[in-house]
Each structure stands twice: as structure tokens, then as C-alpha cells.
Amino acid sequence: MKKISVRTSDGQEFELEENLAMESATIKTSLDAFSRDDIILLPNVNSWEMVKIIEFFTKVQELETKFGVKFMEKKEGRFLEAFQAEFDKDLSDDNLYCLLWTVDYLGIEVLLENLCHLMAERTKNKTVESCRNLFGVQHDYTPEEEAEIREDYSWAFEGPEIEE
Amino acid sequence: MKWKPYRPRQRKLESREQVDRGRKKRQMGKLCKLSEEMVGQFLSRLPPKALMRFKCIHKSWYNLITSPSFIAKNLSNSKNNKFASTTRILFKRTVLKDIKDKNEIFYVLRDNNNDRRDIFLSLLDLCNDNDGDDQNLHSVVDDLIVPLPFSICPFSLQIAGHCDGLICLVNIVNEEVALCNPAIKEFKFLPRSSLLLPRRHPEDDDGIESDVNAVGFGYDSKTQDYKIVRVITYITGIAYTLPSKAEVYTLSSHSWREIKIDKECHVFWTPSFEIHFRGIYYWSALTYPTPGADKEAIFAFDMSEETFEEIPIPDGICARDGIIKFLAVWKESVALISCKGDGPKSFDIWVMDDSSGIKGSWTKHLVIGPIECEIPLVFWKSDELLLVISDGRVVSYHLGNKTIKYLPIHGVEDPQYIQAVVCVNSMISVKKTKG
Numbered sequence: 001m002k003k004i005s006v007r008t009s010d011g012q013e014f015e016l017e018e019n020l021a022m023e024s025a026t027i028k029t030s031l032d033a034f035s036r037d038d039i040i041l042l043p044n045v046n047s048w049e050m051v052k053i054i055e056f057f058t059k060v061q062e063l064e065t066k067f068g069v070k071f072m073e074k075k076e077g078r079f080l081e082a083f084q085a086e087f088d089k090d091l092s093d094d095n096l097y098c099l100l101w102t103v104d105y106l107g108i109e110v111l112l113e114n115l116c117h118l119m120a121e122r123t124k125n126k127t128v129e130s131c132r133n134l135f136g137v138q139h140d141y142t143p144e145e146e147a148e149i150r151e152d153y154s155w156a157f158e159g160p161e162i163e164e
Numbered sequence: 165m166k167w168k169p170y171r172p173r174q175r176k177l178e179s180r181e182q183v184d185r186g187r188k189k190r191q192m193g194k195l196c197k198l199s200e201e202m203v204g205q206f207l208s209r210l211p212p213k214a215l216m217r218f219k220c221i222h223k224s225w226y227n228l229i230t231s232p233s234f235i236a237k238n239l240s241n242s243k244n245n246k247f248a249s250t251t252r253i254l255f256k257r258t259v260l261k262d263i264k265d266k267n268e269i270f271y272v273l274r275d276n277n278n279d280r281r282d283i284f285l286s287l288l289d290l291c292n293d294n295d296g297d298d299q300n301l302h303s304v305v306d307d308l309i310v311p312l313p314f315s316i317c318p319f320s321l322q323i324a325g326h327c328d329g330l331i332c333l334v335n336i337v338n339e340e341v342a343l344c345n346p347a348i349k350e351f352k353f354l355p356r357s358s359l360l361l362p363r364r365h366p367e368d369d370d371g372i373e374s375d376v377n378a379v380g381f382g383y384d385s386k387t388q389d390y391k392i393v394r395v396i397t398y399i400t401g402i403a404y405t406l407p408s409k410a411e412v413y414t415l416s417s418h419s420w421r422e423i424k425i426d427k428e429c430h431v432f433w434t435p436s437f438e439i440h441f442r443g444i445y446y447w448s449a450l451t452y453p454t455p456g457a458d459k460e461a462i463f464a465f466d467m468s469e470e471t472f473e474e475i476p477i478p479d480g481i482c483a484r485d486g487i488i489k490f491l492a493v494w495k496e497s498v499a500l501i502s503c504k505g506d507g508p509k510s511f512d513i514w515v516m517d518d519s520s521g522i523k524g525s526w527t528k529h530l531v532i533g534p535i536e537c538e539i540p541l542v543f544w545k546s547d548e549l550l551l552v553i554s555d556g557r558v559v560s561y562h563l564g565n566k567t568i569k570y571l572p573i574h575g576v577e578d579p580q581y582i583q584a585v586v587c588v589n590s591m592i593s594v595k596k597t598k599g
Contacts, residue, residue, distance in 0.1 A: 080247055100202065101197070101198055104198070104199065104202050112205075116202075116205050116209055117247045119206045120206055120207075120210050123206075124211055125214070126214075128220045128221055131218060132222075137225075138222070140222055141223065146220055150220065153216045153217070156214075156217040159213070
């Protein structure tokens with residue numbers, strides 16, 4: 001299997017299996033345009049992110065062999081649960097946000113779906129303020145406008161599951 | 165706060181969290197800002213409660229969350245969620261208030277005391293994988309009280325149908341119909357239609373009285389609209405029956421419209437019978453193949469074509485012979501479940517074969533039981549059936565290993581007044597949009 005070399009923004013080089021590299025639409029486009037022997041520069045990707053991406057595909061292969069099902073093709077609950085638990089334990093909210101951006105930039109569909117789901121799980125019980133902070137969104141409602149929404153849907157703001 | 169030496173001193177003071185986050189993102193060497201499409205992708209996977217709350221985050225998020233394309237994407241994710249480990253079930257049940265001991269239950273029910281009882285729509289999320297030894301299925305129960313006078317008594321309130329997170333409720337006594345989306349806590353009464361006549365005076369022999377015979381709710385995939393169908397019968401003082409009429413209410417128009425009905429059938433309510441599946445609504449009915457003779461059958465309505473049809477049922481399944489029948493959706497088909505009488509029941513499961521286009525061809529697939537139960541409710545997985553047992557508790561029966569597990573809910577009325585449907589979360593609004 002041919003190896004593709006990539007260099008991340010902090011100068012680290014990685015050798016990827018060709019089929020893994022081709023999962024990224026961005027890398028694939030690069031490969032189609034240039035020689036496969038050149039190192040592909042990824043100025044928008046950090047080395048820790050590359051490590052995580054490689055970890056994802058390694059994990060997928062492991063689980064596919066263990067459970068005998070193709071990843072994401074069949075709704076195999078235990079498979080996805082095992083995967084999510086493993087992948088998400090060392091990832092902070094901010095790192096997840098950045099990783100989501102990077103995977104979108106690289107165009108890796110299958111990982112994107114998983115990360116979106118993970119992000120949804122992480123944020124579903126967040127307050128409005130903490131979600132604004134995570135997404136770097138500025139406040140654009142007037143206090144009266146926001147109060148109106150909070151009153152109309154007060155039940156959505158209450159509940160033991162909502163994090164402080 | 166610890167400052168790095170190169171940090172410009174005239175910078176506006178940020179909170180620790182913002183500094184940390186900013187520092188992390190600058191270390192990455194890029195500015196991470198998710199595109200609107202990415203934000204939409206992740207938002208569409210959130211549950212309705214979070215989405216309602218996040219409308220507050222930014223006006224662009226509000227516009228995104230309320231847009232029809234987002235609502236459709238959110239529904240699609242709900243229905244085809246590969247990551248879902250739970251199934252959502254909605255129950256209609258009666259719950260009593262301020263009960264100090266069991267003896268009080270009898271008196272409250274006997275005296276029909278509405279102050280002491282509520283009808284709840286209760287939402288549960290059952291874990292799909294429950295192979296463990298635990299005898300109980302656990303879930304948070306999210307209750308929505310059905311407002312009076314709509315819920316005047318448990319028998320009078322029925323779930324007439326459900327689809328894509330929307331529930332249609334009917335009150336048999338006052339003929340009111342309501343649409344609700346329990347996930348976003350929306351509830352709307354439908355307007356009264358002109359086909360319903362005012363109450364006839366008892367002395368007025370020539371006067372005509374209307375009676376709602378059947379109500380159904382479903383989805384028309386051609387017009388992509390949610391519809392409620394209603395069949396109304398008319399009788400005069402001397403019990404002479406006039407031809408029935410039918411009408412349809414669409415969510416897009418928020419109004420009733422009369423439609424043709426050329427079949428004379430009499431729908432009779434049977435617990436756990438009425439279902440909507442793939443654009444067709446099914447009721448239990450008496451048909452009249454020849455004058456004077458009646459035959460039990462299924463009466464069906466096609467939501468797209470807006471036509472009615474009679475579907476025969478297997479021979480020998482007659483209420484007259486003490487056989488009770490239920491309809492269910494099982495393994496992607498319409499299934500008829502029949503059983504006999506009191507005590508432990510064996511259920512025969514017949515599946516309707518519609519591959520050849522001929523409706524009314526049934527194949528017996530399975531016999532389950534005997535199980536000590538009152539009525540079946542719904543298949544929430546192809547191998548697990550929810551049942552009500554004699555003390556009003558709801559259990560899940562596993563067809564394979566024949567075990568039961570208890571759900572954390574029960575109803576206090578006659579078990580046949582408990583209804584359950586498998587539903588999904590959606591953001592679909594039942595209210596008229598402004599402007």
C-alpha cells in the first residue's frame with residue numbers, strides 16, 4: 001500500500017496509508033493535481049489533530065474486525081457506543097470544536113458525522129451562555145427580546161439535566 | 165491570572181475562559197470558526213428542548229432552527245439516527261392526585277372525580293439494548309398534562325393518530341380535535357367544522373343529529389402535508405340513518421374541507437387497533453356486504469388519494485365469538501393480533517401481505533404466549549411488545565426469551581384506556597405561522 005506524506009502546521013510529518021489519505025476529499029484533490037511523491041502541506045491542520053484522525057481510522061478497523069460489521073453501514077449500537085466512548089475521553093470541548101473545523105476542512109465525511117454527533121451530545125445540556133462561549137458567538141438580542149424567548153419557552157430552560 | 169511576556173498589555177481584559185480558549189486557538193495557528201453549514205449539521209442532531217433553548221444564542225441560529233429545511237433535516241436525523249440507543253414511547257394514561265392509600269383509588273374512579281385525576285401524555289426513552297438481568301426498564305418520565313375540559317374522562321380522550329412527532333387527540337364526548345407536539349410542548353385545538361351539527365332537541369323528531377364515527381391522522385407524501393380525516397354519520401329522531409359524510413383537515417391550510425365517501429361502514433372503537441402506516445389509516449369496522457347482514461372488517465383511508473377502502477380480515481376473528489383483535493406495525497408490515505377472552509392469553513399474529521397489491525391477504529406468522537396480560541399496546545422493537553398487565557402496570561415482553569421487564573409507569577383506569585405509540589422527536593409546529 002502506497003504511503004502518502006503530509007506535513008502539519010507545526011512542521012511534523014506523517015505517513016498515511018493511501019486509502020486513509022483518500023478519505024479526505026481535500027487531500028484527494030491535492031493528490032489528483034500533484035505528484036504522489038510530494039509531501040502535502042496542511043497548514044490548517046495541527047499535529048495533535050492528525051494524531052486523532054489516524055487514531056479514528058485505526059479504531060474503526062479494530063472494531064470492524066472485532067464485531068464483523070462495516071462501520072456506519074449497519075445500525076450497530078454497541079459498536080458505535082464503544083467507539084464514541086474511546087474517542088471522546090481525552091477531547092475537551094474546545095479541542096472538539098477545533099477538530100470539527102479541521103475535519104470539515106479536510107472533508108472526511110465519516111468522521112464528520114461522528115464528531116457532529118459527539119458535539120451534539122456534549123452541548124445538548126449546556127446553557128445558552130456556555131454554548132455561546134464555546135462557539136464564539138456574540139450576543140445580538142436585546143435584553144427584552146431574549147427575555148421574551150426565555151418566557152415563551154421557559155420549560156426549555158429548566159430541568160435537572162441542564163448544566164450550570 | 166498569569167500573563168505570557170509577549171502578550172500586549174493594552175489588550176481588553178477578557179475572562180479567564182476566553183483567554184484560555186483564545187490562547188488555545190492561536191496556538192493552533194488558525195482561527196477556528198465553524199461555517200454555518202457545519203453549525204446546522206450539528207444543531208440538527210440536538211433534541212427539541214436544547215433547540216428551543218438555543219434559539220436565544222443568536223438571531224442567525226433562531227432563523228436556522230425555525231427554517232423548514234432545518235426542521236426536515238432534524239426530523240430525518242430523528243428517524244434515521246444511527247447513534248440512537250433509545251426508543252421514544254408516548255403513553256396516554258390516567259394518574260390520580262393526592263392519593264394516600266390504595267383504597268382511595270376505587271372511590272375516586274367510582275365517583276368520576278375530575279379534580280383528583282389527570283390524563284397524562286407521558287414520554288419515555290427506553291434503552292434499545294436491555295439484555296441485562298435487571299427486571300426493570302429505566303427511563304425519565306416526561307409528563308404533559310392534557311388540559312381540561314378536553315380530558316373530561318379517560319375513555320373520552322383518544323390518541324387518534326401520530327406521525328413524525330405530531331399527535332392527534334380526540335375527545336369523543338364533545339367531538340373536539342387537537343393536534344400537539346409534546347416534544348416542543350405545543351397544543352392546538354382545531355376549529356369546529358360545518359359538517360358537525362348542533363345538538364338536536366329531544367322533542368324534535370325530524371331534526372338531524374351528527375355523530376363523529378371515525379377520526380384518523382396521517383401523512384400525505386404527495387403533498388407533503390399532515391392530514392386529519394373524519395367520518396360523520398347522521399341520524400334523525402326516528403333513528404333513520406342518512407348517508408355519512410367525510411372531511412379532511414390539512415396542517416398547511418389549517419381548515420376542514422369536505423371529501424367524498426362512497427362506502428357505508430360503521431367504525432367501532434377497539435383499544436390498540438387504529439394505526440397509520442405508509443400513508444394509510446386503518447380502523448376496525450362493521451361492513452354491510454348485503455342488507456341486514458354485517459361483517460367485521462378493516463376500514464382504511466388513503467391519505468394521498470383521499471379514498472376509503474374495506475379490507476377483509478381472516479375468517480373466524482369475530483368479536484361475537486369473544487375474539488379480541490388489535491392492529492400493530494410489526495417488521496415493516498401491518499399485523500393483526502388476535503386473542504381470546506380472560507386470563508392468560510395466546511396471541512396469534514397475522515401479517516398483511518400487500519406485495520401483490522391485493523389487500524386482505526393475511527398470513528399467520530407467530531403465536532405468542534400464553535401471557536398473563538390485559539391488552540397489548542405496541543411493538544417497540546420487532547421482538548419486544550409492550551403490554552398492560554392486570555394491575556395497570558406496563559411491561560415489555562420479549563418474544564424470543566419470553567421474559568417481561570417492568571416500565572416505570574402505570575395507569576389507574578381500565579387497562580384498555582392506556583394507549584402507547586412509538587414516536588420520534590421533531591420540531592414541527594402545529595400552530596399557524598405568523599406572516
